[in-house]
Amino acid sequence: MKPILHRRRTLRDVAKAAGVSLSTASNALNATGRVNRQTRETVLQIATEIGFMPNALARGLLSRRSFTIGMLTNDTYGRLTLPMMAGVSESLVDHGISVFLCATNNDPRRAQLHLQALLARQVDGIIITGTRRDLTPAVELSGLPVPVVYAFAEGPAQTISFVPDDAHGARLAVEHLRSLGRSRIVHITGPMDYLAARIRAAAYRQICGDASEVRYGAWTEEWGYEATQAIFSRAGDRPDAIFCGSDEIARGVIDALRDLELSVPGDVAIAGYDNWEVIARQTRPPLTTVDMELKEVGRRAGLAMLALTRGEEIAPGVVELPCRLVIGRSCGG
Amino acid sequence: MKPILHRRRTLRDVAKAAGVSLSTASNALNATGRVNRQTRETVLQIATEIGFMPNALARGLLSRRSFTIGMLTNDTYGRLTLPMMAGVSESLVDHGISVFLCATNNDPRRAQLHLQALLARQVDGIIITGTRRDLTPAVELSGLPVPVVYAFAEGPAQTISFVPDDAHGARLAVEHLRSLGRSRIVHITGPMDYLAARIRAAAYRQICGDASEVRYGAWTEEWGYEATQAIFSRAGDRPDAIFCGSDEIARGVIDALRDLELSVPGDVAIAGYDNWEVIARQTRPPLTTVDMELKEVGRRAGLAMLALTRGEEIAPGVVELPCRLVIGRSCGG
DNA sequence: TTGAAAGCGCTAACAT
DNA sequence: ATGTTAGCGCTTTCAA
Numbered sequence: 001m002k003p004i005l006h007r008r009r010t011l012r013d014v015a016k017a018a019g020v021s022l023s024t025a026s027n028a029l030n031a032t033g034r035v036n037r038q039t040r041e042t043v044l045q046i047a048t049e050i051g052f053m054p055n056a057l058a059r060g061l062l063s064r065r066s067f068t069i070g071m072l073t074n075d076t077y078g079r080l081t082l083p084m085m086a087g088v089s090e091s092l093v094d095h096g097i098s099v100f101l102c103a104t105n106n107d108p109r110r111a112q113l114h115l116q117a118l119l120a121r122q123v124d125g126i127i128i129t130g131t132r133r134d135l136t137p138a139v140e141l142s143g144l145p146v147p148v149v150y151a152f153a154e155g156p157a158q159t160i161s162f163v164p165d166d167a168h169g170a171r172l173a174v175e176h177l178r179s180l181g182r183s184r185i186v187h188i189t190g191p192m193d194y195l196a197a198r199i200r201a202a203a204y205r206q207i208c209g210d211a212s213e214v215r216y217g218a219w220t221e222e223w224g225y226e227a228t229q230a231i232f233s234r235a236g237d238r239p240d241a242i243f244c245g246s247d248e249i250a251r252g253v254i255d256a257l258r259d260l261e262l263s264v265p266g267d268v269a270i271a272g273y274d275n276w277e278v279i280a281r282q283t284r285p286p287l288t289t290v291d292m293e294l295k296e297v298g299r300r301a302g303l304a305m306l307a308l309t310r311g312e313e314i315a316p317g318v319v320e321l322p323c324r325l326v327i328g329r330s331c332g333g
Numbered sequence: 334m335k336p337i338l339h340r341r342r343t344l345r346d347v348a349k350a351a352g353v354s355l356s357t358a359s360n361a362l363n364a365t366g367r368v369n370r371q372t373r374e375t376v377l378q379i380a381t382e383i384g385f386m387p388n389a390l391a392r393g394l395l396s397r398r399s400f401t402i403g404m405l406t407n408d409t410y411g412r413l414t415l416p417m418m419a420g421v422s423e424s425l426v427d428h429g430i431s432v433f434l435c436a437t438n439n440d441p442r443r444a445q446l447h448l449q450a451l452l453a454r455q456v457d458g459i460i461i462t463g464t465r466r467d468l469t470p471a472v473e474l475s476g477l478p479v480p481v482v483y484a485f486a487e488g489p490a491q492t493i494s495f496v497p498d499d500a501h502g503a504r505l506a507v508e509h510l511r512s513l514g515r516s517r518i519v520h521i522t523g524p525m526d527y528l529a530a531r532i533r534a535a536a537y538r539q540i541c542g543d544a545s546e547v548r549y550g551a552w553t554e555e556w557g558y559e560a561t562q563a564i565f566s567r568a569g570d571r572p573d574a575i576f577c578g579s580d581e582i583a584r585g586v587i588d589a590l591r592d593l594e595l596s597v598p599g600d601v602a603i604a605g606y607d608n609w610e611v612i613a614r615q616t617r618p619p620l621t622t623v624d625m626e627l628k629e630v631g632r633r634a635g636l637a638m639l640a641l642t643r644g645e646e647i648a649p650g651v652v653e654l655p656c657r658l659v660i661g662r663s664c665g666g
Numbered sequence: 667t668t669g670a671a672a673g674c675g676c677t678a679a680c681a682t
Numbered sequence: 683a684t685g686t687t688a689g690c691g692c693t694t695t696c697a698a
Contacts, residue, residue, distance in 0.1 A: 058675035078411030391691035
């Protein structure tokens with residue numbers, strides 16, 4: 001069965017029904033130009049009645065603006081992308097701008113294809129988001145006819161990027177642990193080749209100084225478990241707190257501590273990173289963790305894009321946005 | 334600083350540079366009409382040189398097709414949406430169709446706003462996806478000028494929907510447990526008001542008959558933990574397997590069993606549902622779980638949409654797509 | 667084989 | 683205050 005599809009109504013339909021010219025109808029609907037009150041109301045009413053909706057394609061053709069932006073992400077899973085997309089949308093929806101989301105899966109061919117499609121659709125700008133700060137874009141982005149903004153990824157020189165302030169996030173967690181009287185804090189985190197991991201580790205080291213110990217590994221529970229086993233099986237002072245590079249790691253750490261019959265936060269306080277709710281809230285005890293405020297990152301990127309599409313100038317560079325500490329029960333206090 | 338934005342090239346630019354008329358240039362690029370080989374090659378070359386890219390807005394205006402579809406989701410987090418979106422994209426990208434993703438957050442106002450924006454942009458169709466099968470759409474969708482397809486949600490009568498076959502998924506899990514010699518299988522699942530939960534429970538009951546026991550609750554680890562404690566603290570026969578309605582529940586169940594000093598899968602075999610990798614793979618032992626093949630659900634919805642946009646007819650109804658059992662180590666075997 | 671011209675739906679000068 | 687006209691970038695008859 002084919003559903004009944006109502007024909008799309010055009011401005012012409014409205015004008016004819018209202019017995020006015022195209023331009024009068026247009027002026028009435030857009031409140032531009034001088035139009036008689038009475039005329040305008042008639043036009044408006046008829047427009048509503050017949051379900052008129054202006055054709056954005058025609059408008060865009062004329063104004064050379066599509067009120068559409070593209071978002072290119074290499075994140076398949078969406079844990080990072082969708083919150084950012086929500087922020088982008090939020091900052092643009094009131095300006096009538098919609099978003100094309102394109103997942104590249106890190107495949108240059110796909111990225112190129114999506115980029116072409118976006119440009120063909122006359123997007124007013126493109127936001128690049130990645131799963132890591134030090135992302136290598138899968139496609140050449142210079143010399144585009146539209147502005148580009150990076151979110152959760154640092155673009156090359158002279159571009160505009162918004163990223164979470166990793167140093168700030170790390171400080172939030174570590175200082176929280178110290179304020180609760182913990183002094184032997186270890187840092188278990190992801191792979192060293194992640195810039196974010198290195199920045200957080202550096203911030204942690206700056207606070208803990210000589211007492212600091214960083215274990216790079218993977219962003220997995222398994223690594224958290226393994227690293228914890230290693231740390232607690234050796235001789236010498238045992239840590240009284242662990243600052244984890246991700247909630248998944250934290251979860252593995254807590255698992256290991258339980259197997260070691262150490263209590264959290266009694267014996268060891270734990271701080272996570274990401275505030276990935278499905279993990280952080282469901283861990284026992286619920287994690288104290290760092291939220292990167294991804295939605296805000298997206299919102300800022302959206303606002304920057306808005307300004308650029310209006311021809312405003314924005315200083316290039318990487319803007320680091322503050323994180324937020326979410327208090328669970330894994331640190332006590 | 335404002336980046337240098339290259340002006341968009343038009344067909345006119347190409348025609349002028351090639352010294353031919355607009356229509357010849359158009360014919361050459363689209364391989365329509367009769368064009369001299371030589372002429373065509375010149376045009377093609379120049380088009381590439383100056384970076385010409387046809388304006389999809391102008392094309393759409395003429396063809397009354399935007400080669401764009403909208404996707405309306407109420408899922409903020411994206412765990413379900415992005416895999417489906419990937420499937421939709423995959424089935425449409427080769428046909429030059431792009432996707433607008435709009436998150437409604439279950440807010441009727443937002444949904445209405447997004448719907449308007451989509452229609453204004455002349456989308457060729459709209460795919461509705463939900464976080465649950467028995468979704469109540471946040472916005473009126475009848476009488477639209479474009480076809481509508483539902484994915485992971487059942488639309489009203491006379492509409493087209495694609496959902497995972499919950500009964501099949503449940504059977505996969507339960508029959509797997511039975512094939513491994515488990516006979517006292519309990520089912521711990523989410524809220525009873527979820528249609529999917531009821532369907533799975535019914536399928537489970539049909540197999541286990543008198544020995545069946547269903548515990549409805551929430552889709553959380555906490556509930557899994559709690560229900561397990563309750564089941565094992567009472568007198569009488571203890572189950573030798575638990576079929577869980579979600580991986581999160583399964584995780585809570587395994588946690589509880591560990592606290593009860595029961596081994597998995599030795600004493601109790603566990604099957605999950607969702608194959609949410611971050612949970613299923615990281616659980617110890619890794620979960621045997623049901624994958625709903627969300628990408629395939631999206632792909633099928635995309636293909637249906639493709640057919641509809643071409644004016645083909647499709648029988649209305651709910652198409653249930655098979656699930657897949659992912660073997661971990663939580664069932665032994 | 668190529669070109670001129672009309673028109674998709676809309677907006678913005680310009681005339682009335 | 684309203685209408686007429688041109689044109690955004692493209693495709694598509696229809697003539698040449």
